[in-house]
Amino acid sequence: MFSVADVPDTNLSTLPLDFWHRARGGRMVPFAGYHMPVQYEGIIAEHRWTRTHAGLFDVSHMGQLLVPLEQTQALERLLPADLQAMKDDRPKYSLLLNESGGILDDLMITRRADGWYLVVNGATKAGDMAVLEAAGISFTYLEDQALLALQGPEAVDVIAAHAPGVADLSFMQAGAFDLAGAQAWISRSGYTGEDGVEISLPAADADRVADLLLSDKRVRPIGLGARDSLRLEAGLPLYGHDLDEQTTPIMADLLFAVNKRRRTDGGFAGADRILAEVEQGAIQKRIAFTVEGRQPVREGGRILDDEGNEVGRVTSGGFSPSLEAPIGMGYVATALAEVGTALTLEQRGKLFKATVAAMPLVPHRYHRKGTSK
Known part of the structure; x- marks a missing residue:
């Protein structure tokens, strides 16, 4: 999955919450170009806590991008999603594809009033941005935004006490909320198979909000190790391991990400191969x-x-x-x-x-x- 050896501060980037993690006993390892916490009290204990209570994950290494809505058609040439049919504030899982139908990245995309909001993998975000630039797609890299995930059966009850209205969201719905004075974008989604939310907020507010959430006895900080075991139990693929540029959506059992209109109309990178596999199998x-x-x-x-x-x-x-x-x-x-x-x-x-x-x-x-x- 990833190295669990502690490394010196060399060429790795730090998260906005780097000191926060270290102060709470987070064991830092290299992952996706960052120092990230692999565990605090232990992977198995953190895994089980998330399944029964609420785990707080720092996923600020991931890339957050904003693409103007006018770029919808250009985006559809790279993704197999039916962006034209998407409703506002409804995140969707999608794939960035190459011309051979291979997966360059998997991502979440949401139509917001201010543009297409994309969350891409940390290890691939530089490459993803290069692909967008090569396609003539303009975007803003939201590098001053942190990204937290609060996951588990008690997660929504915890955050709803500080961000009224979050409990009204259903799975794969999102919106802008005041989170204890921080302007946050919150989606009811995650990477564990559990109920929960992902929270995009200014990096300057991350420490304060993380402290606030952790002050609830139902919440504990959770590292990369448990994140991996949780997503594996949930059958969720990890890019660079279960997905790569040689893997097509059909091989990866991700047909649902090739939306119905696109299966008929095509028009996206690698469509010929992918649609042939839809018909004939991979x-x-x-x-x-x-x-x-x-x-x-x-x-x-x-x-x-x-x-x-x-x-x-x-x-x-x-x-x-x-x-x-x-x-x-x-x-x-x-x-x-x-x-x-x-x-x-x-x-x-x-x-x-x-x-x-x-x-x-x-x-x-x-x-x-x-x-x-």
Whole structure:
């Protein structure tokens, strides 16, 4: 997933909350060009706290961009989303594609009154901005904005006490709120499979707001380690591991991100290949799996068929605190992607028995309209 070795302050950037993390015992590691906290009290404890209470994550390494609404058609040439049909303040998951149909990045995009608001991955944001510039798309990089995520079943109750109206949002809805005097953009979304919010706010307010949220006994700071195990249980891909420039949306089991009109009209980067795969299927598919025993099989492990032939690779692997078992994701030949298929994994000469599992491995608990809280 990422290095867990502490490194000296060299060429890495610091988050607005860098001192805040260190003061609270955050173990800082290099990730996406930044010093970031991998854990505080321990990955398993932080994972379980988020599943039962509320975890506060600092994701300020991610890129926040604002594109003028007049650039809608130009954006649609890079993304397979139906931007023309999007309603205001409704975030949508989408993909930045290359001309071969490969994924340059996965991102969140929201139509706001002031433009298209994009949240892109930290490790790829410079490249993403270069792609936009090459396409003649103007944008503003919101480098003075921090980004926090409050996740877990108690998260919305916590923040609603300080930002009235947030509790009225449903999953994948967003809006501007006064958060204890900070002008914040809050979306009911996240990367854990739990209910919760993501909060964009001025970096100058980040310490104060983080302290305020942490003053609630239901909230604890959570590091990258638990963020990874949570998203893996939720079946959510991590760019640079489960997604890359050689992976198409169909291979990645992300057909939902190619919106209905775009499947008919095309007109986006890599459309010919992607639409052919929509019709005919892709030769490989992203799967989730469980592993017998207690030892996880990490990224790079080989996936074998019954005769010992390599049919795929592990792209993410780890121990699931919720299931108390090793789990992972990877790519296999599509014929082997059916849930229940037995697989053999190989890593460092050792063989492991695995079974293709349904995603998500742990059910999502998003708050949707018409459902109980």
